[in-house]
Amino acid sequence: MFSTRKMWLIFLLYLFPYANTAQDIIFGQNKFTEYQIGNMSLIITVPHGGSKQPSTIPSRDCGCWDMSSSKCFFTHNCPPGTIKDSINCKVSTVKDLYTLETALNLGKEIQKITGGYHPHIIINHLSRSKLDVNREKDEATFGVPEAEQAWDEFMQFINTAKSYSPKGLLIDVHGHAHPENWIELGYLISKQNLDSGAFTAADSSILFLSKESYNIPFETLLRGDRSLGNNIQEQNKKYLCVPSPTHPGPSGGNYFKGGYIVKTHGSKDNGQVDAVQIELPRWIRDSSERPIFCAALAKAISNFYNFHFK
Structure with a gap:
């Protein structure tokens, strides 16, 4: 009898023909997306580390602004009554340098310290100028069929990874x-609310964790001694994290709260997989550091994971 894992693999092989069963790696069409199948309930996603720029997918530029409705239409051919507007309908196209290398390195370090367990890793290989999978589908793809297919594959790979375990943790690498130059951990709580303390677990992408850990205050899970930020800083004090016990909020500084992937695949609205967007400064992503x-992040995630998710 097939195991659940093998049944899912066969199902995905039917959907996606570019598969390497020996390594348990599945590619989407044209190898624009990649899914490295894991054997633990930890998922790592890499939305903005891709470099492929196929000529068949036009580059994303600004959307089309409809002044009457104050709405953007993300398409290359503006509908009547709208105009290209790089201010009101700006899109992001800059690559997150070395995030792919960071995610793959992190996966290997986790495998080392867990004795062979490895996370699910899901990669978008397309340049962000062609596809941004951390956005709603229309803004992500501009309606281009090849880009839409890659977006669908990326989301399906995440859903498949989530299906392996009843609960788990997703780390979205940026x-x-x-x-x-600090590490920003995004839980969907704005920097203003982090600074003011005006938030609850229901506002966050780790709502299920909070419900499971009902005997631990949410503040402790988010930025106290049981938080991911604290686990990272315990490995090395130079890796300053927001939020954490030492930096509970950005104090008016810069901070990304998390985007579409964390919002959609975290536990804020449903499900039992919690999600964190980890934003890394350039000096950490460079080859020397x-x-x-x-190695430090793998230990921190493993400690956090073992305490909350095993």
Whole structure:
């Protein structure tokens, strides 16, 4: 009798023909997306580390602004009554340098310290100028069929990874260029609310964790001694995290709260998979620091994971 894992693999092989069963890696059409199948309830996603720029997919530019409805239409051919507007309908196309390398390094470090367990890793190989999978589908793809298919595959790979376990943790890997040079952990809580304390577990992408850990205050899970930020800083004090016990909020500084992937695939609205967007400064992603940081992050995630998700 097939195991659940093998049944899912066969199902995905039917949907996606580019598969390497020996390594348990599945590629979407044209290898624009990749799914490295894991054997634990930890998922790592890499939405903005891709470099492929096929000529068949036009580059994303600004959307079309409808002044009468104050609405953007993300398409290459503006509907009547709308105009291209790079201010009101701006889109992001900048690559998060070395986030793909960071995620793969992190996966190897987790495998080392867990004795062979490895996370699910889901990668978008398309340049962000062609596809941004951390956005709603229309803004992500501009209605281009090839881009839409890659977006669908990326989301299906996440759903498949989530189906392996009743609960788990998703880490969405990004890079930032903020001058503070700290690590930003996004839980869908705005920087203003972090600074003011005006939030509850229901506002966050770790709502299920809070419900499961009902005997632990949410504040402790988010930025106290049971938080991911604290676990990272315990590995090395130079890896300053927001939020954490030492930096409970950005204090008016720069901070990304998390985007579409964390919002859609975290537990805020439903489900039992919690999600965190991790934004890394450039110095951490560079080749000199990356292996040191990934070893520390692997230990931090493993400690956090073992306490909350095993």
